[in-house]
Structure formats: C-alpha cells, structure tokens
Amino acid sequence: MNISRALLMLVLIPAFVLAGCTYFNNIPPVSTLENPTRSRTLGDYEVAGKVVAVQVCASCHGINGQSQSPMIPNLAAQQKEYLINQLQDYRDRSRSNEYAVQYMWGMAGPLTDKQIQDLADYFSKQLPAKASNGIPGDPQLARGKEIFEKGIPEQGVIQCNSCHGPSGAGMATFPRLAGQKAYYLIQQLHVWKYPNQKRFMEVGGNTWAPRTVTFARPRGVLMQKEALSDSDAEAVAIYLSTLQ
Ligand code: HEC
Numbered sequence: 001m002n003i004s005r006a007l008l009m010l011v012l013i014p015a016f017v018l019a020g021c022t023y024f025n026n027i028p029p030v031s032t033l034e035n036p037t038r039s040r041t042l043g044d045y046e047v048a049g050k051v052v053a054v055q056v057c058a059s060c061h062g063i064n065g066q067s068q069s070p071m072i073p074n075l076a077a078q079q080k081e082y083l084i085n086q087l088q089d090y091r092d093r094s095r096s097n098e099y100a101v102q103y104m105w106g107m108a109g110p111l112t113d114k115q116i117q118d119l120a121d122y123f124s125k126q127l128p129a130k131a132s133n134g135i136p137g138d139p140q141l142a143r144g145k146e147i148f149e150k151g152i153p154e155q156g157v158i159q160c161n162s163c164h165g166p167s168g169a170g171m172a173t174f175p176r177l178a179g180q181k182a183y184y185l186i187q188q189l190h191v192w193k194y195p196n197q198k199r200f201m202e203v204g205g206n207t208w209a210p211r212t213v214t215f216a217r218p219r220g221v222l223m224q225k226e227a228l229s230d231s232d233a234e235a236v237a238i239y240l241s242t243l244q
C-alpha cells in the first residue's frame with residue numbers, strides 16, 4: 001500500500017464511521033424504551049405514552065397502576081374515558097386541590113393528546129389493585145355499604161351504585177371506585193363539599209404559606225348533589241376501598 005492510499009484510508013475510515021453514526025442517530029428507535037434520553041422531555045410527541053407511564057407516572061402510581069400511598073390513586077383498571085377526561089382537566093388546570101396543584105398539574109401540563117390517549121389506554125388495561133381488607137366488624141363498613149347501595153333518601157343522596165356500577169367498577173366517564181385508596185376518595189368528596197380551602201402550599205423556593213386553593217372538578221356536577229357528612233364520606237370511602 002503506498003503512502004497516498006494509506007492517507008486516503010486514514011481520511012475515509014473515520015468519515016464512514018461518522019456517517020454511520022449520524023445515519024443510525026436519524027433512525028427512530030424501534031421502541032423509545034431503548035432510548036431513555038428522549039423520555040426526559042414529556043412534551044416530546046415521539047415519546048410513546050407507555051414509556052411515559054413506566055418511566056414517569058410509575059414512580060408514584062406504580063408500574064401496574066397500583067399505588068402504595070394513601071393520597072395517590074390507583075389507576076389500574078380505571079375507566080379509559082374517565083382517565084382521558086381527568087388528564088385533560090389537570091392539563092388545563094381546571095381540576096384542582098392541593099395534591100392536584102402540587103403533583104398532577106406539572107405532570108399533565110406537557111402531555112399531548114396522543115400521549116393522554118396512550119396513558120389512559122395503558123393504565124385502564126392493568127389488573128385492578130387488590131382491595132384493602134378493612135377492619136372486620138367496623139361499623140363504618142356497614143354504613144358505607146348502605147350509602148353505596150341505598151343512598152340517603154332523606155338527604156337526597158342517590159345510591160352510588162346507580163352511576164358507579166353495582167360492583168363499583170364504573171363505566172366510561174363514571175370512575176371505578178372499587179378498591180380505591182380510602183384517603184384519596186375522601187379528598188375527592190371534599191373537593192365537591194368544600195370548594196374553597198386555605199392550605200399550606202409551596203409558594204416559591206422553599207416557602208410554605210397559607211394560600212386559598214379553589215378546589216374544583218369541572219365534570220363533577222352529578223357529584224355535587226351527593227353531599228355527605230364528613231363521617232358518612234369516611235364510611236363510604238372505607239367501604240369502597242374494600243370492594244374487590
Ligand atoms: C409525584 C407523584 C405523581 C406522579 C409522578 C404522577 N402522579 Fe398522577 N396523581 C398523583 C396524586 C397525588 C394524585 C391525586 C391528585 C388529586 O387529588 O387530584 C394523582 C392523580 C392522578 C389521576 C386522577 C385519578 C382519578 O381517579 O381521578 C390521574 C389520571 C393521574 N394521576 C395520572 C398520572 C399520569 C398519567 C402520570 C404520568 C404522566 C402521573 N399521574 C404522574 C401523583 C403523581
């Protein structure tokens with residue numbers, strides 16, 4: 001091999017290698033799961049909802065949609081249509097309480113419509129979370145069951161199962177309540193009952209100050225009529241958390 005051939009190779013080999021790299025960089029990954037850098041930006045439309053689900057949402061809601069924390073709801077087997085509605089309501093900030101503001105506004109803000117569809121699809125297809133055992137003989141369980149199945153006619157409260165289904169599994173825009181975290185359910189019943197509340201919220205940096213948060217769930221008109229006393233709300237929430 002003469003000198004000029006050798007020189008030519010010296011130039012060409014790195015050129016091929018570099019060209020190869022850019023070529024491969026331009027191919028969209030077979031599955032974005034294999035390209036974690038992309039999923040760092042939620043708003044990147046190329047990141048499939050499923051990737052966002054397992055890499056972002058799973059840290060709080062569980063990879064299978066089963067949460068380990070009382071204020072974080074299970075998403076597993078939740079109605080798909082209902083999930084789409086809720087993610088849109090967090091995204092446009094019309095669904096609000098202190099947990100929504102602190103956790104979900106930021107999470108839903110950058111999601112695209114396509115990602116919302118994918119996420120709702122992913123979580124709705126997970127197996128329902130195991131219901132809580134409750135405390136055997138707890139009088140709240142009996143009271144909760146009564147409200148769920150019969151309502152409280154003297155207060156105009158319609159039985160919950162007429163909308164949420166006989167087993168609490170929900171349907172379309174009516175959410176599944178069966179097996180949901182009791183604490184989370186109570187917080188939601190408070191949204192309808194106490195729309196304006198003062199809460200300690202982070203206002204910037206590490207400063208926590210009392211701030212009026214308007215609690216709202218724009219699609220909950222039907223729920224506004226279901227005003228329960230605090231003790232009845234607790235009873236029905238505990239009962240629902242034990243429904244399989
Ligand atoms: C840092 C923890 C955290 C992360 C991460 C998180 N969530 Fe949430 N999520 C919460 C909390 C807390 C609530 C309850 C908010 C409330 O009370 O309105 C919630 C509520 C929800 C709800 C409402 C469920 C219902 O029954 O109405 C949906 C849907 C949801 N999250 C989806 C998601 C999706 C999708 C992602 C990923 C993009 C995600 N969350 C990421 C903490 C989190």
Ligand code: HEC
Nearest residue numbers: 158159160163173174175185188217219220222223226236
């Ligand atoms: C007339 C129909 C109707 C009846 C009766 C009804 N609900 Fe609902 N409920 C709804 C709808 C619709 C939603 C979803 C609202 C939304 O999309 O924000 C809802 C949402 C909820 C939620 C929020 C769930 C979540 O995952 O965030 C809870 C908790 C709830 N209902 C409890 C009850 C209880 C307890 C009763 C009985 C006392 C009851 N509901 C009776 C229609 C009804």
